Amino acid sequence: MxxxxxxxxxxKRLDQVFAALADATRRDILARLASxxxxxxxxxxxxxxxxxxxxxxxxVLERAGLVSRGRDAQRRPRRLExxxxxxxxxxxxxxxxxxxxxxxxxxxxxxxxxxxxxxxERPNP
Amino acid sequence: MTSPSMxxxxxFATPSDREVVVTRVVDAPRRLVFEAWxxxxxxxxxxxxxxxxxxxxxxxxxxxxxxxxxxxxRADGTxxxxxxxxxxxxxxxxxxHTESWGADWPETINTLVLSEQAGKTTITLTVLYxxxxxxxxxxxxxxxxxxxxxxxxxxEHLRTAA
Numbered sequence: 001m002x003x004x005x006x007x008x009x010x011x012k013r014l015d016q017v018f019a020a021l022a023d024a025t026r027r028d029i030l031a032r033l034a035s036x037x038x039x040x041x042x043x044x045x046x047x048x049x050x051x052x053x054x055x056x057x058x059x060v061l062e063r064a065g066l067v068s069r070g071r072d073a074q075r076r077p078r079r080l081e082x083x084x085x086x087x088x089x090x091x092x093x094x095x096x097x098x099x100x101x102x103x104x105x106x107x108x109x110x111x112x113x114x115x116x117x118x119x120x121e122r123p124n125p
Numbered sequence: 126m127t128s129p130s131m132x133x134x135x136x137f138a139t140p141s142d143r144e145v146v147v148t149r150v151v152d153a154p155r156r157l158v159f160e161a162w163x164x165x166x167x168x169x170x171x172x173x174x175x176x177x178x179x180x181x182x183x184x185x186x187x188x189x190x191x192x193x194x195x196x197x198x199r200a201d202g203t204x205x206x207x208x209x210x211x212x213x214x215x216x217x218x219x220x221x222h223t224e225s226w227g228a229d230w231p232e233t234i235n236t237l238v239l240s241e242q243a244g245k246t247t248i249t250l251t252v253l254y255x256x257x258x259x260x261x262x263x264x265x266x267x268x269x270x271x272x273x274x275x276x277x278x279x280x281e282h283l284r285t286a287a
Contacts, residue, residue: 018139092137095137095145095147096135096137097174097175098174098175099135099137099147099149099174099250100135101173101174101175101176102171102172102173102174103132103133103135103149103151104132105170105171105172105173106151106158106161106171106172107132107133107151107152108171109161109167109170109171110151110152110153110157110158110161111152111153113153113157113160113161113167114153114157117157
């Protein structure tokens with residue numbers, strides 16, 4: 001394995017990140033790791049899943065650069081890697097901020113246009 | 126005028142490594158949505174992104190080969206411009222245009238599709254980047270949101286999209 005370093009994470013991983021995030025169990029694992037590192041056994045506990053099944057999900061998360069292994073050789077705790085997740089979320093965030101802000105205003109405008117049309121349908125006094 | 130307390134959700138998806146797809150349902154016939162989306166009289170009223178921006182320049186030459194140019198401005202004077210050329214214009218259901226933020230940005234091809242059902246319109250906007258590298262370059266802009274907040278929002282988006 002190459003030495004871990006934030007500068008090594010390149011956005012080319014974005015697709016792997018999105019693929020990794022598309023699964024509910026993996027999102028739950030990330031949410032759990034967001035509150036601190038955990039061993040595979042600790043991660044498996046809240047899920048009705050075997051440790052090998054959890055390990056499989058962890059491999060996907062590791063390949064995407066979202067999860068790394070801690071130094072403790074016994075527990076081999078997994079930890080969340082913030083940078084690639086931040087890159088992926090920021091990227092969606094830009095779209096979200098722009099379009100959700102705009103669509104809210106579009107709703108208002110469309111209401112006005114509909115009201116104007118209804119007005120127009122009435123016979124002139 | 127009443128507006129619904131819960132706005133319709135906007136979904137975001139990345140169906141291929143060069144695309145982003147934004148989907149939203151609005152409560153209006155697509156004829157009106159098309160008008161709101163393509164008329165310089167209407168666009169500056171709503172295509173404003175997050176709060177605090179206005180659109181002092183909105184030029185639209187709505188025909189294949191016709192150009193468009195938008196400029197946004199914030200109260201502190203910050204300006205952002207965007208321009209492109211229309212490739213397909215099929216009222217009231219489809220518009221294809223190029224979009225560029227400037228020389229340093231990749232030019233995208235944006236396809237707007239409006240489909241109407243029972244008086245409501247589904248807006249599907251597909252943004253196609255020239256390459257995966259170009260799409261990924263788009264994420265180098267700004268990194269100021271807190272991680273946990275972003276993660277919560279992302280999870281929310283993905284659940285909505287599922």
